[in-house]
Amino acid sequence: MTFEWIKIPQSLLTLFIVLNYGLLLTALVQKIAARAGRRHGIPIWQNYVDLLKNYGLRTNITHGVMYYLGPVFRLSGGVGLLLFVPTIYGSEMFSNLSFAGDLILALYFIFFGTLGMALGAGESGHPHAAIGVSRGLSQVTAAELPLALAVFSVALQYHTLSVTDIVAAQQGGVAHWTLVTNPLAVVAGMFSFLGSMMRSPFDVVLAPQEIPIGPPTEYHSSYLALMQTNRAIFPVAKMVIYMNLFFGGASSWAEFCLKIFLIYMVSALVGVVFPRFRVEQSIRWFLTWAVPVGVAAILLV
């Protein structure tokens, strides 16, 4: 197999678009959530300013090698997830580095950043970081179960592990989407989606009012800026997977933006309506409500 070098600048372009879209989108969703609380919320460009400020801080201190690598792992998790999944269906330019078995790799990448973060936050030596990480890992693990079941169900349904093929099979109108052909898997996947977006009711891990903001307690300056960059890329990358698996993918950037926004709004809407779960409550919720749906999706496919 020959590698085409043109793929590298093309992937970087995807990354650039997604980064900017992610920064604006998270601010927009924050604004919408603020409106639900009758506030105006942050300005739409606030994320850019915060990023610039954090890169511009004059001092930073380190707690060791893993502390450095934590944000790097986190960012590579987000970027890797994005780059190994086709962003725009049918576009040679934005299919990135996707290949035949990329679905498994994507599952792995979703988890990768969290693990890297766990090591980094552990080394920072702050008790809040350690507690935050153990809470985060247990919650993310529980939320990952229904997603894995949903993914297997979809893979069984289409007899392939390639995201491109799964998107191809869903072309030709809404009636062909997994949402219609395999609704149980979509429900299980979306339950898991709620759990992994770090919004209420599953945001106890990062909530400022709980164990002060959890894993990133000790992170500041450029480290924090790296993590903020990832917080813009990672949710979008994750939603690209959901869009590709369940909602027919996107064949143009406009369709992409719209679908990602709507998927994000699912978690935002749930977030402004429901209060926060404690970790053991959310794990129980995933195990009693989401996992059975995932199992049913596999049995019935």
Add this chain to the structure above:
Amino acid sequence: MQQDDVVEPRVPVKDELKKRTVKGPDGFEFEVDPIHDYYCDARPEVRPGSYLKIVEDLFNWARSESLWILGFGTGCGAIEMRPLMTPRFDAYRYGIQWRPTPRQANLFVISGYLSVKTLKRVIRSYEQMQNPKYVVGLGSCTVNGGMYWDSYNTIKKLDEYLPVDVYVTGCMPRPEALLAGFEELKRIIRAGKGEGANLYAKNFDWYKANQKRVIHDWDMPDYNW
């Protein structure tokens, strides 16, 4: 404590800060000296801005538009911050957000009187913030002691212990006054005059002497990184 013959601060070291021998899970014994092992004892340095004025101006603009307040309320004034977070005044509109950890915050609002006990925590938190950082003194108590001027355990002039950028006077200043103070702080930062962290580093000995004059149970290193 306004005596001239400064008493050398007694240091009643707490148990958990004492030097001790610890046995690891593998049976290996090693010595731990918390004050020296857990903290960095490097002095703070004056950090100049970027070489290019235009870059520094850009950063200053970003700093002024992204004020992250450390969520640490010291006195009555802390109660006035809540209306700022909620729909009535909504300070988020102006790029002002709250952070629960000093590492990520760059603005410390000393919200009212400071007892000596709190001052100790304030110093530790302030020193953990990253350069550049700003301090806003809220209420008369931070200016001259306010109604606590003859109290036995509050400090009077905040300026002697930490470099203050803006004072917001009143007892209690209303949230509007606080917002006006933040706008003033933004002007100061944009003009490149928000250099409190460097001032602190430059006059480090003076600040430390002042701090140690009132804090008698000084059982922490001189610089809390």
